[in-house]
Amino acid sequence: MSTLTPPSDLRHRDSGADRRMWWGLAVLTLPVLLVSMDFSVLYLAIPAITDALTPTASEQLWILDIYGFLIAGLLITMGNVGDRVGRRRILLAGATLFGVASVIAAFAPNAAILIAARALMGVGGATLMPSSLSLIANMFPNARDRAKAIGVWTAAFAGGSAIGPVIGGVLLHHFWWGSVFLINVPVLAVLFIAGPRLVPEYRAPDAARFDVVGVVLSMMGILPLVYAVKTMASDGLTVGVAGIGVFGVVLLALFLAHQCRATAPLLDLALFRNPQFSAAVSVALVGMMALGGMSYLTGVYLQSVRGFDVLSAALAGLPMAVAVAVFSIGASRVVAAMGLRSAFVGSVLLAAVGNLGLLALTMSSPLWVYLVFTSIAGIGYGIQFSVVSDVVVGSVPVERSGAASGISETSFELGTAMGLALLGSLATLVFRENSQGWTFEDTLGDTLHRAGEMGSGGDELVSAARVAFVDGMHAASLAAVIALGILAVVLTFVMRKRPADGVRHEDTTRA
Template structure:
């Protein structure tokens, strides 16, 4: 992302060398959209059982409702950052906020699963403008390196904390209102952004005239979405011609995307950055951690309500310790880094996340709540530290002239990881659930199966379905544990040689 500014804007930057109270308030305003985008990744986790009852989505639709949002953000993030550079970051931010708000209102009153999926898709397009625009504006508002680092740290903590508290806030709202109210929560916050940002946040443009990599955008989406659809289809319907053909088309598009990126004069993805071991390690950490956290949050939201029988408020409160752990340790990661060194902090944090996931292998259909609270809180500690360290290592490992591109890829890895967690690990859990049917008459989802069991008065069907869901949960968190442990071992090797503290 270019950092060349018009002369008039350079004067603004010099005047802003010492941030005023107005600048810090502007930072708080820039954190509004970050919180919303992060929360909307996870706010549906506790709402899924209710949405299943009201809209009766299929298993594939249920997963699409949650993760179409994340895939469109991931696919468009870098592109929207480039648009902001050319046409004005504040202008793009406010335009995206209006789109996000309008789509939220449609989602709140969606009459069917298909309409809700479409509204979430439009929210993803709007959300893709909010993250890069807000981060780029913050970088421009704080030209001093030390204060800029603090501001970006606050921004990162808001993203990590928003993702963690989303299920909690969603659960509290659902306890009092209907499921669509979780989307209406976005509207007043976005109205405040639209009113305050023009007064507190200056406009910035890079003045770049580099062409858009439109072909790269098309090929990336043409690859990601069919591959994900194929995974979901195979998980819900088994291996068939449709799943295989769509999957092959998606893989072919991804191969074409990578080849096109190597030849493009102004590529969407700076592939050469992945030749830097530390950069690749940081991006892989973001991708893996968000993938495992997304799957964990989604599956445990269903587990608490449909397996343990907790109401939505109790399920929300049960998620609070992990949310607090993520938020607190994302803010305190710099202290952990200073004491242990980047390499040791990274490795221990990944292992903590792994231990937390592994602890969920002990839960069953009748286990006490503390057996859920302890491992998820431990996982939250690890995730919080990793999220804050990723940006520092990713951007710090890249050459200065490519720091913007490194930051964009790092952000994209967070969003893509969250969506992949639901697509891959969520689909894996669904496949295990369906495989455990054994002719007992399971529906596509646990919620639908429990409805069927209540309708026919079959208590054994409900018990078998809950046990089958727990089996799927165990497989998903088991795979997550293995991924995190392997990643910790890789990080220990990759960061060993170049940690300036020699840790």
């Protein structure tokens, strides 16, 4: 039985959402903010965790990565589960798991317990993202209201990722490392109190059998592939890692073949016949690849090349975060003024210009160069990611929006992993090739550490390593510009028509 919003709550839907729905949206941004913040909050906390728990190098990698692995592997599955058992129900269940796991992580006595807690946080996080986005489709069927709401949702996600290191730095300055996890608890308490009052329940009326085989194949395909991509980014390509990646690709191929035959598939391949849906997923993939590579490389540049401390480097990233947040919320106005295709293409080109500006960064360039061009890129990313979510959610019937949002968010996660792997690997390759006769370590940080042990004799090594890293960053930035430029050309030809209501093709007023 479908548990749709009662008619009394629909009284303003034809002319726009009422105040209660906007308060409900504010509640839905809370878990999204936490999920994205917990991706980046450990960037500052990991040294303190290393001192307290003494993890091995492998354990440290898993502390950082297991959270993202499980989110990427479970997004599609949890989107479908929410469609079937109830989106608000799965949202609150996921929040419960996320909160409990956060407390366990905060007081973990050893690395193994912390890894397990981070894994549970990943499972919980995978339920929070698609359920919150798909509930927006149910709460805001009016195209204009929905676009604004998704802009707010996107801004919360981008903002959480940006402020994670800043919040982490402030907490670590005053408290122990576990405080970066405990901050989740009061925020989730607000969700538990306000969620049942302000967020309507919805589940799809479709009672078709759940695709258990599809769940297994998708996880066995996505998890090894994401692991291989991330490992290549940090350790380079090896036979074992390549084998894991190939295994993931094969399982994903089997998953797609199974989806073609399944009566109630997890992944509706027919969605990709819609050129706007396919274009949106491509933008999510390529856009996050460029953003992930930019964030990683410029973070190293600010700290290891220019000498900023970690908190100062995080603060330097705030202008871009503000740009992303502001233009995520304003993306609907940009689309209304320019049209969907022009907004998409223009936002991708802005991101390309921002990445192109990184070529102006040198060993001594003023900080404003970094701030200006990353902010330009932030404007582009804010528009495109908001429009991606709107197009994806609006391209499907409301009862399938959870599954569709799982596809887009999986593309975001895979895009980030690809950015770290492909662009990070390219930067590392150039870094090593431009060694000027010196023998570099695997990373700039390790090379600088070895130079420090050499005393005054390591000054030339420091200078050569920093120049080589900037060369690698330039090469990666140029590659991102080329990828974004190609994407802009493809979008120009693919997205020739805009649906009458902005995005959704069918009547979304459901009672």
